[in-house]
Amino acid sequence: MALLELCGITKSFGAVTAAQSLDLSIQPGEIHAILGENGAGKSTLMKIIYGVLQADAGTMSWDGQPLHIENPAQARAYGIGMVFQHFSLFETLTVAENVALSSGVSVARATTHIERSGARFGLEIPAAAKVHALSQGERQRVEIIRALMGDPKLIIMDEPTSVLAPTAIPGFFGIVRDLAAAGCAVLFISHKLSEIRTLCHTATVMRRGQIVATVDPTETSQADLARLMIGRDIPHPKRAVATVSDTPILKVTDVTVADDNPFGTTLKDVSLTVHGGEIVGIAGISGNGQQLLAHVLSGEIPLSPGQGDIVFDGRPVGRHGVAERRAAGLAYVPEDRQAQGSVPELSLTENALLTGHMAGLIQHGLIRRAAATAFSERCIDDMDVRCAGTGAEARSLSGGNLQKFIVGRELALTPRLLIAAQPTWGVDIGAAQAIHQKLVDLRQDGLGVLVISDELDDLLEISDRIHVMFRGQLSASIPRAEAREDVIGALMAGSFAEAVAAS
């Protein structure tokens, strides 16, 4: 008998139908993939199963019995656990307090559980650390540990590998297989085809709120899955030979900065260069200081004397703030598109003005409405952003489309150097490819591009050279030709840092 059976589930938000008569059947111990691009309705479906949202129509059954879930507490009582993509953690609470809060146990018991899961599944996390001090990857570990707390029969994982290092993914798959072997069904939401083919027993493919196919992923080729998912073949960025400038655009020398955050990573003697016409990638497991490096490079954390040098376009800018660096031609796409990259409540035009005000959109202190709208239209057209127009609120866009808009906005300022932190985090294939192609085009145009990303596949696809960060240290760069997954993987595990310590 099926563990969970969905029949005709439908959910609309205003005029948008996010889920249209969905039928789904999940067996005990089955690893079941839900595959689809952002905005295909995967998250809506999961939220209905977990009781965060209520379906407008349709029925669900659990072990053959009708299932009515009005809130997540009821879902958990049935044995349904969830690992959210946009984490539902409380930042000012500690890891142990977060786990205790949702599972109803004491903080002391939660601490024991965290340490045990950490040891058993390789989900190491300091139980006493406050969540705001953790990286995205670490936060996900907390979410997984929290979901495992209730011994669930079904665990829903929303894009779980998007924040894991490649070296951590086989181990993570081991956890998922162990769970399934123990009889716990897993709903695995992802857009990464190779992972689904490696891990899952069944794959349900969604597109625009509908189920388009249910297939055995081990028997279906990656190309076929992709076609089902996006309705066409996956494009790869076209690379041509680019002319690398003789002098570097960005030269970072021996930057050593301690994080304000007591749990943060300290940058140690970080040096790197970016020339015009090349893409430099920074790989590494999240939480190794990439966030701090991005803030130091963008100017959010200016350097003090003795903390190293940053030379941009021949001028020292280490002590300059964000505005001065931007004015000099440095564009920055921050890691968190909703918290840093945009103001979700404002329209796209207003969001374009946030950084676009330098491009002549302000005259005598007044906004030139027509110019601002035209500027934002150009961003939308350039990046093929799917939205309701320049007046649409930023929060109404899917993650991928909002990210494309932000990239477009930064590029419309014709920078000399673009720094992008996690440009494709949680973004669907179509949007990721569009962003990659844009970065590669920029390189051809002679711009310098620095990409900081946890997604090694992406870096391997677009970078000319790759550095690896480990515990605040940066490895020497590996040229594209030598950058194989196993080479970078070893660096990500810290092999170079040990060599430094030994010498």
Next chain:
Amino acid sequence: MTETLTFLLSGTLLAGTPLLIAALGELVTEKSGILNLSVEGMMAVGAIFAFMVVTGGGSYWVALAAGGMAALVVAALFAVVVIFTLANQVAAGLAVGILGLGLAGLIGDPFEAQTVPPMPKLPIPGLAGLPVLGRGLFDHVPVVYLAPVLALATWLMLTRTRLGLLLRSAGENPDAANSIGINVRFVRFCATLYGGFCAGVAGGFISVVSATLWADGIIAGRGWIVVALVVFGTWRAGRIAIGAYLFGLATLSGLLVQTTGVAIPSQLLTSIPYIVTIVAIALLSMNPKLTWLNAPVSLGQPYLPTK
């Protein structure tokens, strides 16, 4: 000199106690994400109801409880308006506060300028006989001893208990709290009622214990100092306690200056405690990281669970 010191200690505790009680209630309310700006009005309502109970022959404890319950009813009105009908918390807080002040004045009109006998003191055996400190710190009504205990209990509750986690989660990220099965609106409702009760007890303390009389406007802006104490105390019980007693001390400084015979306008003297408190706690809270770590992120924002 020793007389002055005893007077300072004793007066500090007496003046600081109602502020501390009300501020600890407001702290709990704000931690759940509700900004209650009607503390002044709730204290006034508590003050008149407590005064009526004592005038009618009731005990002081019953009077304080009655003051608390009366303010709780006003808080319930505020809570329904902001939590269930999603009214703007600032506007609703001001409106309910003005309503409370007016209500207290109306009900209290027949009692204007009447007095009540002081609440019996409870000297702590052994300690009350100490020189200077004894009469300064250990010869008070029992409520004065209970206020620091309440501060400690509130701190423990917020940091060490599940109840504290529930409150903080509702105030920090109501959507996430809802997604893990916490009834955010219920938590916020209870926290608002509790805050109202504390404000009422504090108001009652002012009318029947420290002033022992009823006069319209007896709260005299102390409800606003309470709101300021919570913010400048960076939502931490210990700092709020320091701020409350500091205000108590500053209240006395005006009296002391008068005894020296220096001619200073009385309006300036009465404004000293307010100025001193604001300046001192502003200095105490200069560290932005403290605010960042302790402020309830969704304070003042209405919350409607998605369906």
